[in-house]
Structures are given as structure tokens and as C-alpha cells.
Amino acid sequence: MKKSLAFFIVFLIASTAFLLPLQASTVPYWFKEGTYIKYAMKMPYNPEKNEVNIFMIWPRxxxxxxxxxxxxxYEGDAGLFKIDNRSIISLFVTGDSHLTFEIFNVTNETALVRVTLEMNNVSVRPGVTLPRLVLSKVLHLNLSNxxxxxxxxxxxxxxxxFINPTHPPKKGDYLLTPAFLKKYGLRGNDIVVTNVSFTWMEDKILHTHYRDFIPPYLFVESKGAYIIDDLTTGESHSVLIELIYEPDTGILITTIFADMTSELTSLGVIGAIALDRVNSRKLKKIIDEGKDDREWWAQGFNLYDTNIKLPDYGSGRSPSTPAKYFFALSLVILAVIFLWTERRRKR
Incomplete structure (x- = not known):
């Protein structure tokens, strides 16, 4: 019995030592001053008539x-059009779009994140096109929660x-808080996580502009909510959010749909009908060639550039951080069961 107890204590200490570093930090190892991540939605040089991206903007x-x-x-000299802060403005984009995150002023408690959405060849209203439009804000991030x-x-x-790999999102978590939506007159359902899965494209290589990724991927989804986009008429649209993460680092690989997220909505985006049209053409090609059973092209805002050192998978992949965490936890549980069984047997 004493040997069993000693074994359990040693095992518990070793397991706890392994788990503590994972639990102590709420941010990944790469989250530090000067880190940047850039995503892109590319357009062909000569886009077809239907190859246009639409961003729905809440002016407030x-x-x-x-x-x-x-x-x-939008309003011009004639004054025929007026911005109504009670309804959306639609931006029609026929050039590349880039979404960039820059981290700075990092302390133990907080960090600043500069979020920039750059759109090229933007039609604000019929007959008027801006060669470039930039939306940018600095957001304050509390690192404790x-x-x-x-x-x-x-x-x-x-x-x-990004997400914390050791504490991935769970069903019911808010993606945008009710207090924030209410402050800006956005009415509708709560926007929460409705699905989390590690089985998305589980057998396929995922291509992005930056590099290829291999499974598993962490899939986070929100669907079923709606938001009123015209407070005068009551017109609304459904909100669909599908995000794909690399589970070891926790960084976003690509969006599939990103109607409303903290960063994009802070810039004014409350809906989007948008794709990476270059990658969409590549995806169509591999589907036509029958290769879509083993590879896929990211079609949303997909990884374009970063100074984060990403894992080199080689020919295979070790268990992701969450898997390691739960594996270690299961060993601790097994040790407890072992001790309990030994005590019962001795009796």
C-alpha cells in the first residue's frame, strides 16, 4: 500500500508539472510585441462580372x-444619396482585400491589437469607385479573460x-457581446458558438496563400442568428460564421464565412458575401480533376503572411496541444483509479 501511495504521489507531481505551464498562460507562446498576421482574399487580374465581393457596413x-x-x-455634390445611420451601406469590391492584425504594447494583463481591413477597387455607389479604402482601429485586449x-x-x-489552444471555444460562448451590439443599435439574436469540431476536412490538405496545412483542424461555427440591418423597415439577414484554426498554435488559418466577428464588426462589417476568387478558381480545378477527396483550397480570408514560426509537420504530426493536455489529464485520472483499486484490494 505504501508503494502504491508513493507511486501515485510521484506520478501526480510529474503530471501536474506538465499541466501547469499549459494552464498558467491564457495566450499562446507566439503572442508578443511585434507579432503580425495577415490574411487575404485575392481577385484575378481580370475578374468576371460575377466575381465581386460585398461587405455590408454599419456606419455607426x-x-x-x-x-x-x-x-x-457616397453623398457626392448633388446630395441625391444620404448615409442613414439606421441602415447598412454595401461596399462592392473587385480588387484584393487584406485583413491584418498587429500586436503591440503587451503587458502581463493587456495588449493592443491594430486591426486593418484594406479593400481595393471599391464601389461605394453606382458610378463611383475608390481605388483603395482602409478601415483600421486599435482594440484593447484583456489577456486574463x-x-x-x-x-x-x-x-x-x-x-x-486566434484562440487559446488549451482552452478552445465551447458551445454557447459569445462571439459578440449583447452589450456591444446594443450600444450600436444592432438588434437580433445572441451571436454565440453553435458548433466546435476537430473533424472538418479531416483527411485533406488545406492550401492557403502562405502555406499548406494538414489535419486536424479546429472548426468553430455560429449559425442561426439574425441581425436587423435596416431599423426603419426591419429588414434583416442571417449571420453565419465558420472559422478554421491550427490547433497547435491556435492561429486562424482561414475563414469560410465571417459575417460578424469582434474585429471585423468593430470596423463596421456586419455581413459579407465574399470569397477569395483566385483560390475559388483553383478549388474548381481540383474538383474537376477529382482531387478534392485529398486536398482543398481556402476560400475565405486565408493566411497570407506572418512572422510567427509555424510547426513543421514533416511527414506526420504529433498530437495537438489540446490532445496532449487531455492525454496528460487522463493519465492522472488513471493513477487515481489505480490507487483506489489498490486500496480496495488490500481491504
């Missing part, structure tokens, strides 16, 4: 400089561009 959320520029172009906050203390929601 726009950065001030972007609001003024859009207002000037992984929540963005506005300067007045209003919680926005968790980051989209």
Missing part, C-alpha cells in the same frame, strides 16, 4: 476617417484571429 461602427471618406463619396474592450469599458467579444 466605422472608424471616423473612413466614415468621412465614404460619406463624401481574452476579451476586447472599448475605451468606455464595453466588452466587445473574444479575438477571431
Amino acid at each position: 461602427l466605422l472608424p471616423k476617417d473612413a466614415y468621412n471618406r465614404i460619406k463624401e463619396v 481574452m476579451m476586447y474592450y472599448e475605451e468606455d469599458g464595453t466588452p466587445i467579444g473574444p479575438p477571431m484571429f
Whole structure:
């Protein structure tokens, strides 16, 4: 009995030592000053008529400089069009779009994240096209609860561009808080996680502009909610969010749909009908060639550039961080069962 107890104590200490580093930090190892991640939705040089991306904008959320520029172009000199802060503006984009995250001013408790959405060849209204439009804001991230906050203390929601690999999102978690939506007059359902899975494209290589990825992937989804996009008429649209993460680092590989997320909605985006049209053409080609059973092209905002050192999988892959965590935890549980069984047997 003494030997069993000694074995259990040693095993528990060793297991706890392994688990503590995983539990101690709420941010991944790469989250530090100067880190950047850039995503792209590329357009062909000569897009077809139907190859256009649409971003639905809630004017009240726009950065001030972007609001003024859009207002000037949208309303024009004739004054035939007026921005109504109670309804959306649709931006029609026929050029490349880039979404960039830059981390700075990192302390033990907080960090600043600069979020920039750059769109090229943007039609604000019929007959008026901007060669380039940039939406950019600096968001305050609380590292203890992984929540963005506005300067007045209003919680926005968790980051989209990464998750904590040891504590992935779970069903019911808010992607945007009710307090934030209410503040800006956005009415509708709660926008929460409805599905989390490690089985998305489980047998397929995923191609992005930056590099290829291999499974498993962490799939996070929100569907079923709606948001009113015209407070005068009551018109609304459904909200669909599908995000794919690399489970070892926790970084976002690609969006599938990203109608409303903390960062994009903070810039004014409350809906999107948008694809990486270059990758969509590549995907169509591999589907036509019958290769889609083993590979896939990311069609949303997919990884384009970063200074994060990503894992080199080689010919295979070790268990992801969450898998390692739960494996270690299961060993501790087995040790407890072993001790309990030994005590019963001795009796």
C-alpha cells in the first residue's frame, strides 16, 4: 500500500508539472510585441462580372476617417444619396482585400491589437469607385479573460484571429457581446458558438496563400442568428460564421464565412458575401480533376503572411496541444483509479 501511495504521489507531481505551464498562460507562446498576421482574399487580374465581393457596413461602427471618406463619396455634390445611420451601406469590391492584425504594447494583463481591413477597387455607389479604402482601429485586449474592450469599458467579444489552444471555444460562448451590439443599435439574436469540431476536412490538405496545412483542424461555427440591418423597415439577414484554426498554435488559418466577428464588426462589417476568387478558381480545378477527396483550397480570408514560426509537420504530426493536455489529464485520472483499486484490494 505504501508503494502504491508513493507511486501515485510521484506520478501526480510529474503530471501536474506538465499541466501547469499549459494552464498558467491564457495566450499562446507566439503572442508578443511585434507579432503580425495577415490574411487575404485575392481577385484575378481580370475578374468576371460575377466575381465581386460585398461587405455590408454599419456606419455607426466605422472608424471616423473612413466614415468621412465614404460619406463624401457616397453623398457626392448633388446630395441625391444620404448615409442613414439606421441602415447598412454595401461596399462592392473587385480588387484584393487584406485583413491584418498587429500586436503591440503587451503587458502581463493587456495588449493592443491594430486591426486593418484594406479593400481595393471599391464601389461605394453606382458610378463611383475608390481605388483603395482602409478601415483600421486599435482594440484593447484583456489577456486574463481574452476579451476586447472599448475605451468606455464595453466588452466587445473574444479575438477571431486566434484562440487559446488549451482552452478552445465551447458551445454557447459569445462571439459578440449583447452589450456591444446594443450600444450600436444592432438588434437580433445572441451571436454565440453553435458548433466546435476537430473533424472538418479531416483527411485533406488545406492550401492557403502562405502555406499548406494538414489535419486536424479546429472548426468553430455560429449559425442561426439574425441581425436587423435596416431599423426603419426591419429588414434583416442571417449571420453565419465558420472559422478554421491550427490547433497547435491556435492561429486562424482561414475563414469560410465571417459575417460578424469582434474585429471585423468593430470596423463596421456586419455581413459579407465574399470569397477569395483566385483560390475559388483553383478549388474548381481540383474538383474537376477529382482531387478534392485529398486536398482543398481556402476560400475565405486565408493566411497570407506572418512572422510567427509555424510547426513543421514533416511527414506526420504529433498530437495537438489540446490532445496532449487531455492525454496528460487522463493519465492522472488513471493513477487515481489505480490507487483506489489498490486500496480496495488490500481491504
